[in-house]
Amino acid sequence: MAEHCEISAAIVVEEKWCVLKVDGYSRAKALLKNGEWMTSAPFSVGGHDWAVEYFPNGHPKDCDHSISLYLLLQSAGAEDVKAKYTFSVLDKNGEPVPSYSRTNNTTETFSKEVSAWGYNNFIEKADLERSEHLRDDCLTIRCNLTVVHDEETIVPPSDLHQHLGDLLMNNDAADLTFQVGGQRFSAHRCVLAARSSVFKAELLGAMKESSSASPIEINDMEADVFKALLHFIYTDSVRPFLDVVMAGHLLVAADRYNIVRLKLICEKKLCCHIDSNMVATSLALAEQHGFHGLKEACFQFLASPSNLEAMMESEGYEHLKSSCPSVLKELIARILPAELKAVKNIIMTMWE
Template sequence: MTTSSPAAADGAPWRSSSAIVAGTVSSYHVLKVVGYSRTKDVANGKAIKSRPFLVGGCKWHVEYQPNGDKEKSIDFISLYLALDDNVEEPVKATAKFSLLDQDGKMVPSYSYTTILNNFSENGTWGFHKFIKREVLEKSEHLKDDSFTVRFDVTVMKDIHTQGTPIIVVPPSDMHRHFGDLLLSKEGADVKFRIRKKTFSAHRSVLAARSAVFKKMLLGPMKEGTTTSVIPIDDMEAEVFGDLLTFMYTDELPDMKEQEESEMVQHLLVAADRYNLERLKLICEDKLCKHIDTGSAATILALAEQHNCHGLKEACFEFLSASTALKAVMENDGFEYLTKN
């Protein structure tokens, strides 16, 4: 009989609370019975002990009884976990006994877990009818006259109360406040007209987010933007609205899956125009997921025009497959790509 064991392995922003903390220490021990047929000579009620092992600072061993621990279990194998140490403090633990198959995996029908037991009082705890010998001998789990059982032991450590104040810091909600500011238009001091739609915004916010807007709204050019509405003629209103949302909240609004690719392409152009590098990278990442035979040429041209190196590499990787390249060459977008 051989054994082995590995080394042992927890609203309002201000509140006061207490907690009861129960610690545990867990490890496992593997018992391999070699020469099973010879162990059957051991009499009923007699045990063979494994070598000791440590869990939770205590020494333990396994008791293997090949003919059962009592007369009523004489046809069964009995297994018990025993505490080797004499300790004054309570040692409370649970254990899972699991027969292992030939691949070292637990056999669910022969995996049992004990109740929480005070081993310093009771000494041993286990299962007097772990498995019937006849069942084991006919199973594939007994091979070369050997079988293996794993013991997962969890020892309860000291339970103590923590009464110190606990400070819970909530996640940042700055984006929500700025989003509300955009929606409410409170304190807005600049307006943009895109097609037939007007957007109100705050110069300081836009300037803080974009060097291009800073130059436009706070730099030498600002005289022409103080009273009149600033027109933007080469952008769709929906695109500019999503651009403003990102600048205030650092997030993009939800988009319909079938519309995402086209909208993100427009946003990438806007991000490059207003020097919003993070938005540009977000758009690149999203477009990488939309590269197919119908869009590869268009997205590649867009990536080249706006210096999107990661997106360009993704397009080249897609086109490196001969079947994909052939399909793209038959697409109208490829003709546009070669001309430009």
């Protein structure tokens, strides 16, 4: 019995065939009435036991002029076994006779409820008996069976970020150079343009020719910040341990180049790590760049009198007071109780 296995993506296919040899065709036809059958020896395919049922006088009653053949799933308790099959009369050379071959066009499901599939009218007895394929009162039939196992397709997570990260690290086909804080960084025009509307306008617009000829200088950013910015652009991720100071610098850089996801990541980092030493700096940052979520988080933190007092003693307070006086005015307006409206108005005039 020949067999082979084929594996294709999510489907495992196992094929085998068995031969049913009916010695004494005439005797079986005389002894077995319509609806009575003989069964082949069992054979195993796809982890299940199978057999062929041969009805020499057909099944059901209206098929008594034909031979009926059925493929039977014998494995007890098997559920939803999918299979395709072909029944063929074999010629004297053991080859299938095309005119006496039948194949199911769709995959059938064998189960406890429906354990057998086949053909009521596999072949007309009269046609077979006139043919040359009934030799010495012997009929040979082959059943080719294909069992299909559905297997879950395991899709690996996207590794696009790894490939682009390698592209950045290895400088493969880089066509741009940036000069930042005394360091040079190679990059790819198309990647930057795809990830940032600002880079797209600069690199594919008026600056296209000049950016190809010489390094692009960025004077108001630290080299480590630009390196982190490039890392995010290529990998869509930040370094595992993003500290608060770097988050603040990256937030400004992300805002400058309109990289929205990075802005949200950095703003969230700062919102989750507000303390008395950093709140003044974060509040100034939020006011100057319009980071409303960060500004609100700072206001909520400073609603506590003790936090407000600690902030006023921090190093960043003087910078906040000189650079963003309007935000202090807004803070006072929020924290003073309503009954002190007159006092609030007096304080407000101090900034006018």
